[in-house]
Amino acid sequence: MKDVIVQQEFLVSGHSLWDAITNHEKMIQWFFINIPDFIPENGFCTEFLIENEGRRFTHVWKIEEVVPNKKIVYNWTYKEYTGEGKVFFEIEETDEGSRLVLTNKWVGEFPQDIPEFSRESCLGGWQYFINGNLKEFLDKN
Template identity: 35%
Template sequence: MNEPLVFERVYDATPAEIWNALTDPEQMRQWYFDIPGFRAEPGFEFSFIGGDETTKFTHLCRVTEAVPNQKLAYTWRYAGYPGDSLVSFELFDLGGGQTKLRLTHSGLETITPHHEGFKRENFREGWTYFSEKALPQFLAK
């Protein structure tokens, strides 16, 4: 299946508040991953460790697009494994202090065959957790 995973949700937060949650290293650490020194600048490369209780993977990423309060995109791959995917966060100002976030992870078909931990369903579960639980709880603080 070559279809990207797409998640959309409306948050009671401004685009600037969500942008800061997506790009400020201190805020990111509280709901997403610990990425010290993160910069929302095209070409910026970063890595972080993620996975489940038994298996951890080094994620290697490079920012491809950064439009403040509108869109952040970066490549997503794993050290030691082939494949390269793309994660994007698009923000849509709905007015009244509400913002729609569209999170898209494309190119999964280049990654999923290479390790049991890279199943499409694992990505779906992870992004659902971040978009439906972790980010809303962080924004509600």
């Protein structure tokens, strides 16, 4: 499946953007409210349950790469389903602030009979979180 790439510019420094995407207290305000903990370091692992239309999705995130204020990479799987993804959050400084480039790559294919695993659903979800929630969160703070 083709990678999903979502970009957004922010009127905040790269350091402030990094803090918003790696600080647990801030993440639960714009990302998933039920993330139990988050530490931006290699090997950190967390999991949490999201339910949608009667389907369970226990997210399992393992941090694979951290370059402070620049990049963090998650290995992303689900307990209930086969498949594996990698999500890259990459920060670039701009004249006006910073830019986040999010890339979702498929490493192992997820079941295609589940709507949440379609490319369109993935793109829509990342646009919702990055172009919507995160932008709104940083604009307010």
